Amino acid sequence: MTPLRQRMLEDMSIRNFATNTQRSYLQQVSAYAQHFRCSPEQLGPEDVRSYQAHLLKTRMLAPGTMAVTTSALRFLYMVTLKRDWTVDDIPMPKKPWKLPIILSPAEVAHFLECVDSLKHRTILTTAYAAGLRVSEVIHLKVTDVDSQRMVLRIEQGKGRKDRYVMLSPRLLDALRAYWRTSHPKVWLFPGQIPGQPITRATVELACQKAHRAAAIGKPVTPHSLRHAFATHLLEAGTDLKRIQLLLGHRSLSTTSRYLKVAANTVCDTISPLDALPELAPPLPRPAPPAMF
Template identity: 70%
Template sequence: MTHLRQRMIEDMGIRNLADNTQSAYLQQILSYAEHFHCSPEKLGPEAVRTYQLYLTNTRRLSPSSISVATGALRFLYKITLKRDWAVNEIPIPKRPFKLPVILSREEVMHFLGSIDSLKHRTILMTAYAAGLRVSEAIHLKVTDIDSQRMTLRVDQGKGRKDRYVMLSPRLLEVLRAYWKALRPALWLFPGDLIGQPITRNAVELACQKAHRASGIAKPITPHSLRHAFATHLLESGTDIRTIQLLLGHRSLATTSRYLKVATTTVCATASPFDCLPQVTGPAVTSVSPAYF
């Protein structure tokens, strides 16, 4: 391990960056160094610009992917190498704003009914019922279920934050039936490796299989269930601040995007066209054909 890599790992550890973020940043800097066949210490702002153009024009990566690489480069040059030019000379690409595709309640029910595995069906039911990220659902422990307070504890969710979410009576029944069938000890959803939880990839593969079996045309990922949870709560009258707390969003602006897809907000508003008197076109006079 090079001295620069070791120091960057230490700097990320000091700032308590998430494990996934640390892995992603290290991989991005490795790709950057291999592209130039040179240590990043010897490269400057012009090399960074050239690399960003390469990612944009040659590899044609999405703005989200380029933003990850940019974040890694900014951290390396600003924090680890302490280069003054790092912030001004490394621009972050603007991401396009896209609304999530929302499943209806009927589609959620049909999708969940298409999952043949008890464990996979239960974990995806839990993701919908509590609005969990897939990373949060797979790391649930048996002891995180509090049937007295009717809560689920999310231990170190995104941003290394703990939070409590709702445990619905119906989900509690599902989890009790699941526990009686499989008897998990530590992890609520254990994986194939002893002592390890189910992997994110296993859940995503199960989701893809159920999506094909359901025949639903809309795209479906485990995160789609979290989107559906938030939107269905909003449509049922739950205030946006409560939804923010349940989802664990840092900013209310992130939660507010669901206002744009909730049918009670979008579709319940009367169009001004409906307030106009009945519109009729000019009278059409029938003309007899001249030659037939």
């Protein structure tokens, strides 16, 4: 490990960056250095601009991926190397604003029915019932299930934050049925490697398999169940602030995007077309004269 890599790793650890964030930033900076075949210390703003153009035009990366690279390079130069640069020297690409595609309650039920493994079905059911990220589901421990208070404890979720979410009676029944067959000890959903939880990739593969079996036209990922959780709560009249707390969002503006997809927000507004008088059917056009 080079001294620069070690220093950047220490800087991220001091700021308590998540492990995945640290790994991602190091990978992005390593790819940047490999592109120019020299240390990033020898490169400047024009080199950063050239690399961003390469990622955009040659590799055709999505704005979201470009944003991760940009954040990593900003941290490297402005924090670790303490260069007197501004954010304009490493511009952040603007990401398109996209709304999530929401599964209906009937589609969620049909999808879960198509998960053929009890363990995988319980994992995906938990993601929907509590609105959890897939990383939060797979890192649940047996002790995180509090049936006395009817809550699930989410330890060190995104942003290194703990929170509690509701434990529905129906989910508790599903977890108990799963526990009677598997008897997990530490991790609620253990993986194939002893002492480790199930991997994210395994859950995503199970989700893809169930999606094909369900033949649902909409895209379905484990995160789709989190989107459905928030939207269905909002449609049922749950307060937006409470949904924010359950999802673990830092900002209410992040949660408010579900207002744009909730049926009771969109469909309860009356279209001006419905206020118009009934329209007469269009008159049929006369047939053109026969020319032969």
